[in-house]
Amino acid sequence: MGKRILIVDDEPNIVISLEFLMKREGYEVDIAPDGEAALKALAEGRPDLVLLDVMLPRMNGFEICSRIRANPAWREIKILVLTAKGRDSEIARGLGLGADLYVTKPFSTRDLVAQVRRLLGGAT
Numbered sequence: 177m178g179k180r181i182l183i184v185d186d187e188p189n190i191v192i193s194l195e196f197l198m199k200r201e202g203y204e205v206d207i208a209p210d211g212e213a214a215l216k217a218l219a220e221g222r223p224d225l226v227l228l229d230v231m232l233p234r235m236n237g238f239e240i241c242s243r244i245r246a247n248p249a250w251r252e253i254k255i256l257v258l259t260a261k262g263r264d265s266e267i268a269r270g271l272g273l274g275a276d277l278y279v280t281k282p283f284s285t286r287d288l289v290a291q292v293r294r295l296l297g298g299a300t
Contacts, residue, residue, distance in 0.1 A: 179296050180204045182223040184214040184240065185258070186232055190281075194227060194258075197285055198292070211235025215243065218250060224296055228275070230259040230266070238273055245274035254295040258283065 181203045183194050191207055198205050206223060208214035210233040214226070226244065230237035237257060244250045255277075257270045262280035270278045276295055279288065 178202055178204050179225070180206065180221070180223040181292070182206045182208060182214065182217055182226045184208045184211075184226060184232065184237065185229040186210055187229070190229075193285075197289065198227075201289055201292070203292075209233075211237075211240050214240050218244065218253075222250065223253060225254040225256060225292065227292075228255055228257050228259075230257060230261045230270070238269060241270065241273045241275050256291065256295060258288070 181198050183191055183198070183205060185191050185194070186209045191209070195205050195207065206217050206221070208217045212234045214228075215235070228237045228240060237259065241255055241257065244253055244255060255275045257275045257278045258281065260281045267278045277291055279291065
């Protein structure tokens with residue numbers, strides 16, 4: 177079974193492109209359009225990596241990141257924050273809450289795939 181990625185983003189165009197990109201690389205993909213759906217998806221099945229936007233309805237990405245790191249069952253999940261929020265203070269906050277990587281939009285799809293591979297140990 178391949179590695180699973182949970183995409184947490186409320187922007188349909190971004191979700192479609194990320195889903196296509198990750199499936200093309202051989203990953204299984206789940207999607208959550210808001211914070212509550214993300215927590216539900218995490219509870220239903222542990223992904224290997226979460227691609228996490230910060231600006232989300234019902235709970236922001238920083239709160240989701242914090243909750244993932246606070247749950248012993250989820251601590252090993254890799255978190256890649258993928259957001260338009262690129263100020264130094266926001267990057268520091270995301271990394272301080274436990275994100276493994278913080279990437280700002282717009283992003284290079286080639287670089288993103290390389291970063292996902294690196295975080296997941298290179299295997300799909």
